[in-house]
Amino acid sequence: MANIIEKILSRASGKKEVMPGEIIEANIDCAMVNEITGHLTIKYFHEVGAKEVWNKDRIVMVLDHTIPAASVEAAELHKIMREFAREQKIKHFYDVGRGGISHQIMIEKGHVKPGDVVVGADSHTCTYGAIGAFSTGIGSTEMAAVFMTGRLWFKVPKVIEIKVDGNFRKFVTPKDLFLKVAKILGVSGANYRGLEFKGSTIKDMSIAGRMTICNMAIEVGGKAGIVEADEKTLEYLRGRVNGPFFIAKSDQDAEYEQSLELNADDLLPLVSCPDAVDNVKPVSEVEGVELDQVFIGSCTNGRMEDLRLTAEILKGNKVNDRTRLLIIPASQDVFLDALREGLIEIFLLSGATVANPTCGACYGGHLGVLASGEVCLSTTNRNFIGRMGSTKSKVYLASPATAAVSAIKGRITDPTSFKGD
């Protein structure tokens, strides 16, 4: 009668069973840092006099927040990471031009397996639940402890079950599904909780879509999002990582704190309005809001599936004169695939700017930073005041389909009415 998260944490802590609320210490299968959190971890690691990391093959270091370095300060952070990776002989270090956004890399390059316990010094580490792992974000100091010991304490979370059945209509996507969940649960509705997604819609969903919904678990406070591994997962992992895997599945009579049931057939394109992720409305209610910028990319929506959908809509169309469209593939591999499929050409012909993989635009770091009074529709995960630039700018969150159609129209537009004119 255990759920998937309890099973994974039992195994990682060497216990027969664990209960929600129980504090356990778990072995960490893989630990990830980026340059803005990793430089602190490295500083602390040295400060306490640690000499060697617990396992140089189980640490993944990624430069992704400011790629390539946009300032001397950013370059210094890169340098700290690079030197540490060399000194400690870290096997998986992704320098500029070699990787991309960490959360994409972790799955794409096979650093995460089903059943693993993974920590990352970035809140969107919850993305890896997409392949049936327990993964969660931690801070830099705890990461220093993980670098030293390979272990960390966790409170076993209560779990909310989200069961989704039915089929999405054209131009309705996993992003819209998560925005619906955010509307129902609210921004703290899953605080300290795990979210397990299941049902026929999830079974039919690509790994990319599962990554989108697990990625946003943190936006409702979630400790982890998770989907049990299935044939689709194993097919995705083939050639990326070798088994055997620990495939955990919730028991039929597993206990949940709360259960939500949703029908994908009923779902409409949604948009999260400024300045909170749970301020969700049907796109039709905010249609007409004029847009200065549209951004398609990020760890939430920067994968091939997202870019193909974008290209399907942009093909033969132009970005509206009043609007700038910025497209950023989530990784070098995604960029290359998009190039080979001819998607990049479609983007450029439409008038979009295509940039190299980086987190920059999403958090107002660099690339596409917003001026005061500007409005952006973005496929990212946060629309807090000032998130993408000026504290006097506004950010709406939506799917790549809504973003692409809105870029053509220059204002927020419901993609389900798009005919490809």
Added chain:
Amino acid sequence: MKILGKVVKYGDDINTDYIIPGKYMVLTDPKELAKHAMEGIDPSFIGKSKDAIIVAGKNFGCGSSREQAPISLKYSGTKAVVAKSFARIFYRNAINIGLPVLECEDLWDMVKDGDQLMLDLESGKIKNLTSNKSAQAQPLPEFILELIEIGGLLNKLKRIKG
């Protein structure tokens, strides 16, 4: 461990971008980070951060895992944060860097900006010295109290190492 400070009050869902905006993530000096504490929502905070006790609503610290958020508060002179609830990663980060955090549902309604507060971390008792009212926070588990008293996880790791 007793903490004396004055109230700076905020509402619900104060996220880490408000506490320290993303553009400052390239800064490495905690004192430089501290100059921008709460800038995303209240640029005037720096003028009142010395000996501040932030009293906030639900879900304080939601969003990013950036430890720079509690670091910027700690180095700005903020003594503690008392909120109705905290986001998970911020809560762990604050304790790990030695910034005291207490959960208290009732305090928010009984304080105003500038009130003098006395917190007793062991018992969770909070006294508003300005209005003479009292509130009870969730007492901290012993291992968390221990971490705060020695100044955070880093000092504990040093001891283990030593």
